[in-house]
Amino acid sequence: MTPGIERPYAGGVEIEWTRSGFERLGFVGWKRFGLIERSDLPDKHGVYVVISEALGRPEFLTKSVGGPHKRKPLTVGVDVLSKAWRDGAEIVYIGKAGGRRGLQDRLWAYARQGRGHSAGHAGGRFLWQLPASEKLVVGWREVDGVSDVEEALLALHVAAFQSRPFANLKDGKRMTLPRACECLAAALGVLPRDVG
Template identity: 40%
Template sequence: MSACPSTGGVYVITYNGPAAFVERSCGGWFKGKDPTVPRSALLANWVEGAEVVYIGKADQLRRRLTQFADFGEGKPIGHWGGRLIWRLPSVEALRVAWKETPGRVPVEVESELIAAFRQAHGKPPFANDPHRLGA
């Protein structure tokens, strides 16, 4: 993570593995809330054929990606963005890429990337804006 800049920008998480899911999330519980969602929600949010599983933004990329990794290690992090990722069976298959956005507001760049993904696939990446989290 030391190579990651502290500046603002966007990041993309890719996964090149099967649409299979582990039973329980390894993500941290925040304020006693279990990050595990029903399998039906995972299946509803899965985007067949897409390697991108999450697009995020950060005012400080290194801090945000550290939080993301800490959450995946079971630490109680309050930011649950991308939490569906921690149900994938091979977290070793995850790859992270980032891009600094000097002169641009990261949230605007993130919105453009998600809109382009949605246009190409009909819905957002797997772990962005989960639309069917059912109980």
């Protein structure tokens, strides 16, 4: 299969780990981080994926363009980034947004962090050492139970590729594959082998 459009089975569920695959799962929005405005974003809970349209190995920035977290810079070594990168991967981060205003607060803070502003989180910080990180695209889906849905997506990604998405620092280990499949069937309508 061509890198980036792989649809490996994980726990009996087939997910196409691409923008088009997630569009079929009901993800919407698809805004570039550099162009997002707060008014573009729903104030509901949900999960989101960040995609990179450049599938080859990038020349990582030696210094993060992201704003600090708790007054600490987000920069990590290029060697750490190189180990985390998987050539051909379109999905580079999976996240969740709960809280009072859900996706609106989370993704707006994230977009601002990519523009150099301080943010109250450090999740996904590897993204800000990608060249042209402002061109990364985010799509989202409003769901309940955001923590479980995020964990389920991460668990299935790890089962499919033996690695987590590039900028995720956790990998869904707290959720078994059967539970992940049940969770996604309930939340996203993903049934065994029906996606792709």
